[in-house]
Amino acid sequence: MATELRARRDISVVAFLDDNPELHGATLNGIQVCAPTRLDRLIAARRIERVILAMPALSEPGRGGLLRRLAELGVEVDYLSTFPEAAIDRSDQPLAPDTLLGRPAMDGSLPLGGDAYRARSVLITGAGGTIGSELCRQIVQCGPAKLVLLDLSEAALYRITTDLRPLAETFGVELVSVLGSVMDAPHMASILSRHGVEVVLHAAAYKHVPIVEENARVGLANNALGTAVVARAARAAGVARFVLVSSDKAVRPGSLMGASKRFAELAVQDLAAREGATLFSIVRFGNVLGSSGSVVPLFQGQIARGGPVTLTDERATRYFMTIPEAARLVLTAGALAEGGELFVLDMGAPVRIGELARQMIRGAGYSVRDAAHPDGDIEIRVIGLRPGEKLHEELMVRTGAQLTAHPKIIRVHEDHLSELEMAAALRDLRNAVECGADTAAIDVVRRTVRDYAPQGHQNDATALRLVHPCYPGE
Helix, strand or coil: CCCHHCCCCCCCEEEEEEECHHCCCCCEEEEECCCCCHHHHHHHHHHHCCEEEECCCCHHHHHHHHHHHHHCCEEEEEEEEHCCCCCCCCHHHHHHHHHHHHHCCCCCCCCCCHHHHCEEEEEEEECCCCHHHHHHHHCCCCCEEECCCCCCHHHHHHHHHHHHHHHHHCCCCCCEEEEEECCHHHHHHHHHHHHCCCEECCCCCCCCCCHHHHHHHHHHHHHHHHHHHHHHHHHHHCCEEEEEEEEEHCCCCHHHHHHHHHHHHHHHHHHCCCCCCCEEEEEEEEEECCCCCCCHHHHHHHHHHCCEEEECCCCCCECCEEEHHHHHHHHHHHHHHHCCCCECCCCCCCHHHHHHHHHHHCCCCCCEEEEECCCCCEEECCCCCCCCCCCCCCCCCCCCCEEEECEEEEEEECCCCCHHHHHHHHHHHHHHCCCHHHHHHHHHHHHHCCCCCCCHHHHHHHHHHCCCCCCCCC
């Protein structure tokens, strides 16, 4: 956009503004990247008359706050979507979310539930991750009194804190950054007490299927036991709401990652069934476009390098949402909860990954190279499913789904364990993890998550008898 604008005689591009401190002082085509905090000085020194907001994912409340802030500085403000088309060359822009999703993207506002977070103290675990960071950005715009950011990664925590600070100042939100693990029970209890936390959004998890498959004990400990630690600490502290961010891979899981998320769901369902002041709920959804490790950035990188684009299986399908859509609906579902709900987000029809790859190649201006088109630009190479991956993901197991006040949020009913069964499962998993035994930890998960069928065993009756305690006839 800057290149196109510089070609016009009536416009002079003075600077880029970006919240990322790592970019400050850098130059792009001779234009300096500056911190937003310098804008008032830039306006005075360079006689700036217009600011263009190129932030299409920003929600309406966030946009309104920035517009008010800029208006106070006496400059004209244009939003990218309303800027004259002649000033922007869109020929090399990435495909729109509507194209990749196969459906229209959802509206950018949070129509329901903002009051559940307003003037509250909110803790977000995994705050530096893909979903966690977007939850932070959106919840700031709801006006909580305090937002506590927890992450195990110092770098991720620094990035999201720095990114959020200008927005938090606009909405008058106190930011608190806490480094630590969800496995640390005393630390979690201290955080909840010290900051008077009233709402917990638990997004911390290891989510990459092949990595958890190869690091079973660590993945199961973090995802399953970590969730139990945070949820129990929330209950003991009298937190008003606890929302577990879950995954469609928890449904009839074929991977340890999926099984660990189902184990986490069972732990939360167990607490929800007991008497207490905390409203527990679970929100389950599929893949998000552009998240760490998802196919979209993977394909983008492969296309940029000239291919090949690697595809696990031509038949593979996945459910997709944009990152803002998923975070918005998680917040809405958490606010709708009355206790014990397992919510599933309506993600539309599943997308064929092979067709997604072809769309992205064509959208980047290239052609697909295959047997019918040997002179094409980019090859698609099928490499086979990785350990734990399934051809098709599901969002729910049982029938009897119920509509909620939001058309994209569905309430489902699924079986859960008794209090004694869950206590025994947590004890056994904790013992296996402390003994350092991957095999023992996996065995506990196999006994606990009754629908868990490791990839390669789904159609093997003998193997199912070995790993599935509820196999018919046993």
